[in-house]
Amino acid sequence: MTEAWQQALARVPELLAAHVQISVSALLLAMLICLPLAIWAARSPRVAAVALTVASLIQTIPGLALLALFYPLLLGLSALIGGGISAFGFLPALLALTLYALLPILRNAVTGLTGVDPAAQEAADGLGMTGNQKLYYVEAPLAAPTIMAGIRTAAVWTIGAATLSTTVGQPSLGDLIFAGLQTQNWTLVLAGCLFSAALAISVDLLLGLIERGIRERRRILAGAGIAIIAAGLLVATLPLLITRDNVVVVGAKNFSEQYILARLIGSRLEAAGYDVRYRDGLGSAVVYRALSRGDIDVYVDYSGTIWTNQMQRTDAQTKAAMLDEIAKWTSASHGVKMLGALGFENTYAFAVRADDARQKSLKTLDDLARVSSDFNFGTDVEFLERPEWQMVQDAYPIRFKTARSFSPTFMYPALASGEVDVISAFSSDGRIAANGFVILDDPKGAVPSYEAIMLLAPKRGRDDKFVAALNPLAGAITVENMREANYTVDREGDKKTPRQAARWLNDNLRE
Amino acid sequence: MPVSGPSIRLQNVSRHYAAVRAVDGVSLDIAAGSLVALVGLSGSGKSTLLKMINRLVEPDSGEIFIGETPVCSIDPHVLRRRIGYVFQNIGLFPHMTIARNIAIGLELAGEKEGSADRVAELLDLVELPQDTASRMPDQLSGGQQQRVGVARALATRPGLMLMDEPFGALDPVTRDNLTAQYKALHQRLGLTTVIVTHDMAEALYLADRILVMEGGKIKANATPAELLSGNAGEEAEALVAIPRAQAAHLIALGKKS
Numbered sequence: 191m192t193e194a195w196q197q198a199l200a201r202v203p204e205l206l207a208a209h210v211q212i213s214v215s216a217l218l219l220a221m222l223i224c225l226p227l228a229i230w231a232a233r234s235p236r237v238a239a240v241a242l243t244v245a246s247l248i249q250t251i252p253g254l255a256l257l258a259l260f261y262p263l264l265l266g267l268s269a270l271i272g273g274g275i276s277a278f279g280f281l282p283a284l285l286a287l288t289l290y291a292l293l294p295i296l297r298n299a300v301t302g303l304t305g306v307d308p309a310a311q312e313a314a315d316g317l318g319m320t321g322n323q324k325l326y327y328v329e330a331p332l333a334a335p336t337i338m339a340g341i342r343t344a345a346v347w348t349i350g351a352a353t354l355s356t357t358v359g360q361p362s363l364g365d366l367i368f369a370g371l372q373t374q375n376w377t378l379v380l381a382g383c384l385f386s387a388a389l390a391i392s393v394d395l396l397l398g399l400i401e402r403g404i405r406e407r408r409r410i411l412a413g414a415g416i417a418i419i420a421a422g423l424l425v426a427t428l429p430l431l432i433t434r435d436n437v438v439v440v441g442a443k444n445f446s447e448q449y450i451l452a453r454l455i456g457s458r459l460e461a462a463g464y465d466v467r468y469r470d471g472l473g474s475a476v477v478y479r480a481l482s483r484g485d486i487d488v489y490v491d492y493s494g495t496i497w498t499n500q501m502q503r504t505d506a507q508t509k510a511a512m513l514d515e516i517a518k519w520t521s522a523s524h525g526v527k528m529l530g531a532l533g534f535e536n537t538y539a540f541a542v543r544a545d546d547a548r549q550k551s552l553k554t555l556d557d558l559a560r561v562s563s564d565f566n567f568g569t570d571v572e573f574l575e576r577p578e579w580q581m582v583q584d585a586y587p588i589r590f591k592t593a594r595s596f597s598p599t600f601m602y603p604a605l606a607s608g609e610v611d612v613i614s615a616f617s618s619d620g621r622i623a624a625n626g627f628v629i630l631d632d633p634k635g636a637v638p639s640y641e642a643i644m645l646l647a648p649k650r651g652r653d654d655k656f657v658a659a660l661n662p663l664a665g666a667i668t669v670e671n672m673r674e675a676n677y678t679v680d681r682e683g684d685k686k687t688p689r690q691a692a693r694w695l696n697d698n699l700r701e
Numbered sequence: 702m703p704v705s706g707p708s709i710r711l712q713n714v715s716r717h718y719a720a721v722r723a724v725d726g727v728s729l730d731i732a733a734g735s736l737v738a739l740v741g742l743s744g745s746g747k748s749t750l751l752k753m754i755n756r757l758v759e760p761d762s763g764e765i766f767i768g769e770t771p772v773c774s775i776d777p778h779v780l781r782r783r784i785g786y787v788f789q790n791i792g793l794f795p796h797m798t799i800a801r802n803i804a805i806g807l808e809l810a811g812e813k814e815g816s817a818d819r820v821a822e823l824l825d826l827v828e829l830p831q832d833t834a835s836r837m838p839d840q841l842s843g844g845q846q847q848r849v850g851v852a853r854a855l856a857t858r859p860g861l862m863l864m865d866e867p868f869g870a871l872d873p874v875t876r877d878n879l880t881a882q883y884k885a886l887h888q889r890l891g892l893t894t895v896i897v898t899h900d901m902a903e904a905l906y907l908a909d910r911i912l913v914m915e916g917g918k919i920k921a922n923a924t925p926a927e928l929l930s931g932n933a934g935e936e937a938e939a940l941v942a943i944p945r946a947q948a949a950h951l952i953a954l955g956k957k958s
C-alpha cells in the first residue's frame with residue numbers, strides 16, 4: 191500500500207465515526223420532527239399542504255448554501271440570547287442536515303398515513319377505536335413500509351450531504367474529499383467517496399431489510415436489521431468515546447498552503463506532546479470566529495484578510511504598522527494572540543504569460559491597465575467580490591474584455607493555454623514560477639499586504655508550552671520555500687502529500 | 702328466545718350533504734329483538750341512516766335513542782363498542798391474523814383473557830374451520846372474509862347489529878347460505894339487527910319488518926306479509942313487483958317443462 195493510501199486510511203476511523211454521528215443525529219431529529227407532524231398532517235389537509243411545501247422549498251436550497259446559511263443565523267441567535275450557542279461544527283451541520291432529511295420522511299409518512307385503505311379505517315371506527323388506538327393498531331402498521339422507505343431515502347441523502355458539513359467545521363468523511371480535491375490528491379478523494387458510499391449503501395441495505403421485515407410481517411428480519419444497525423452504530427462511534435486529554439485542533443482554510451502549514455504546526459505540537467486534530471477546509475468567514483471561540487486552537491491567516499474582513503479597514507499601511515495594529519486589535523477584541531508572521535506573503539498578484547510580458551512590455555499594473563481592454567481575465571470564485579479588487583480598480587483604470595472564474599486548480603492551466611491572458615494568482619503559489627508566469631508590480635501599493643500570520647485561540651495564547659512549540663516558526667519560512675512546498679503538492683506528477691511537504695518545510699526553516 | 706338486543710328510536714332525524722337530503726326527517730321505532738331490513742334504491746339514504754345509529758355520521762337535526770339513552774350522550778367509541786357493525790367492504794385488517802382480527806374488539810375492551818376460546822367459538826358460529834384462525838385475511842375467499850367480518854362484529858357480544866349489505870358481492874348460493882345462518886344466529890342470540898340490502902327477495906325472506914326508503918324518507922314500514930299483500934304503498938309495491946314477477950316467471954317455466 192502506498193503512503194498516500196496509508197495516510198488516507200489512518201484518518202478514516204475517526205472521520206467515519208464523526209460522519210456516522212452527525213448523520214444519525216440528523217436523521218433521528220428529522221424523524222422526531224416529521225412523524226408527529228405527519229400524523230397531524232394526515233388528519234388535516236391544510237397542515238399537510240403547508241408542511242410539504244416548506245419541506246420542498248428547503249430541498250431546493252443547495253446543501254452547501256444551507257450549511258453556510260446556518261453560520262450567520264446561529265451567530266445572530268447567539269448574540270440575541272447573549273452567547274452560548276456554537277455556530278461552528280456540530281450544531282449548524284445538525285440543523286442543516288435535519289432540514290434536508292425532512293422532505294422524504296414527511297412526504298412518505300403523509301402518503302402512507304393518508305393512503306391507508308378506507309375500508310380498514312371504517313372498520314377501525316366501527317369497532318370503536320379512539321384516534322390513538324386507530325393510529326396504533328391500524329394506520330401506523332399499514333403505513334410503516336411506506337414510512338420506512340422514506341426514512342431510507344433520507345438516510346442515503348443525509349449520509350451523502352454530511353460530507354458537506356466539513357465546510358462548517360464538523361468533521362466528516364468530507365474532510366478527505368475536500369482536502370483531496372484541493373491538493374488534487376485523488377487517493378484522498380477516492381477514500382472519502384468510497385467510505386461514504388459504502389456507509390450509505392450498507393445503511394440502505396439494512397433499512398431495506400427492516401422495511402421488508404415490516405412489510406412481510408417478519409419480526410426476525412426487522413429485528414436482525416435493527417440489531418446490525420445498533421451494533422454498527424456502536425462500533426462506528428467507538429473512536430468518539432475514547433476521550434483524550436490535551437487535544438488541540440489545528441484549523442486550515444481550503445487550499446494547499448493551508449493544509450501544509452497546518453501539518454507543519456501540527457507536527458511541532460505533536461513533538462511537544464499534544465494530541466493533534468485537524469479541521470481542514472474551513473471557510474474564510476468561519477475560521478477566525480471559530481478560533482476566537484476556542485473551537486480551533488491555532489491556524490494561519492493573512493494580514494490583509496484580517497485587515498479588510500475582520501477589521502473592515504481599507505486604508506493602506508506599511509507591512510510593519512499593519513502587523514502591529516492587527517496584533518493589538520485581535521488581542522483587544524477577541525483575546526486572540528498573533529504569534530508573529532511566518533516570513534512570507536501570499537497576496538493577490540496579477541500574473542501574465544512571459545511572452546505577453548515581453549512583447550507588450552508589461553511590468554506593472556499601469557501597463558496592464560493600458561492593454562486591459564484586450565485582455566481576458568481569469569480569477570478565483572471570490573476575488574471579483576472582494577474589497578481588494580475594488581482597491582485595484584480605484585488605483586488603476588483596468589477594464590477587462592471578459593472575466594471568468596475558475597477553481598485555483600484550473601486557473602493556472604487556463605493562463606498557460608491562452609484561454610485567459612491574466613489571472614489573479616496567489617503570490618506564494620508554486621505554479622507561477624513553474625509556468626514561468628510574470629508577476630506585475632503594484633507601484634501604487636493598492637493591494638494590501640498579505641503576510642502569513644499564526645493566530646492562537648485565547649486559551650492557547652496563555653499556554654507557554656504551546657507558544658514555545660510554535661515560536662520557532664516565526665520568520666522562518668521564505669516565500670521561495672513556501673512556493674516549492676506548495677508546488678510539490680499542487681503539481682500533476684510526483685505529488686507529495688501536505689504532510690510530506692510540511693516535513694520538507696520543517697527541514698528547511700530559515701535560522 | 703332470549704331477547705338481549707335493545708330497541709331503537711329515531712325522532713325526526715335529518716342529514717344533508719350540501720343540497721342532497723340523504724336522510725330527511727325520519728321518525729322510526731325498531732322493537733327490541735327484531736330483525737329489520739332496510740331496502741331502497743341506490744342513493745336513497747340507507748347507509749347514512751344506519752351510520753347515524755352508531756355515530757359514524759352525525760345527524761344535522763333530530764335525535765336517536767338506543768333503549769332510552771340518546772346516542773349523542775355517549776362517547777362515539779364507547780357507543781360503537783356496544784354495537785356490531787358489518788359493511789360490504791368488510792375492512793379486515795390485512796396485517797393481523799384472522800384470530801387477531803376477530804379478537805380486536807376484546808383487545809380494545811381490555812379482555813385479552815380467554816380471547817382464544819372466544820375466537821374458536823366464533824369461528825364455529827360462522828362455520829369457518831378452526832385452522833383459519835392463524836391465516837392472514839388475503840388467504841381467505843371473499844365469502845370467508847365476510848364471515849370473519851360477522852364474527853368480528855359479534856366478538857364483544859353486542860346486543861345490536863348494524864349490517865350494511867354484509868353479503869353483497871357473493872355468489873347467490875353462498876349468499877343464501879349466509880343469510881339463513883345469520884337469521885338463525887339472530888334468533889338464537891336474541892339480537893336486534895338492522896340490515897341494509899338491495900335484494901327485496903332476501904329482505905322478504907329474512908326480516909321481521911321491512912323499511913322501504915326513497916329520497917331520504919321512509920316510504921313503507923311493514924311486515925313481509927303486508928308488503929306482499931300490496932298494502933304498503935306504491936314504492937314498496939314497485940320493489941316487491943320484481944321478485945314477484947321473477948317468481949311467477951320461474952313457476953311458469955317449471956310448468957312448461
Ligand SMILES: Nc1ncnc2c1ncn2[C@@H]1O[C@H](COP(=O)(O)OP(=O)(O)OP(=O)(O)O)[C@@H](O)[C@H]1O
Pocket residue numbers: 718721722723741742743744745746747748749750
Ligand atoms: N360523505 C358524503 N358526502 C356527500 N354526499 C354523500 C356522502 N355520503 C352520502 N352522500 C349522499 O347522500 C345520499 C345517500 O347516500 P347513502 O350512502 O346513504 O345511500 P345508500 O342508500 O346507502 O345507497 P347505496 O345503495 O348505493 O349504498 C346519496 O345521494 C349520496 O351521494
Ligand SMILES: [Mg+2]
Pocket residue numbers: 747748749865
Ligand atoms: Mg349504502
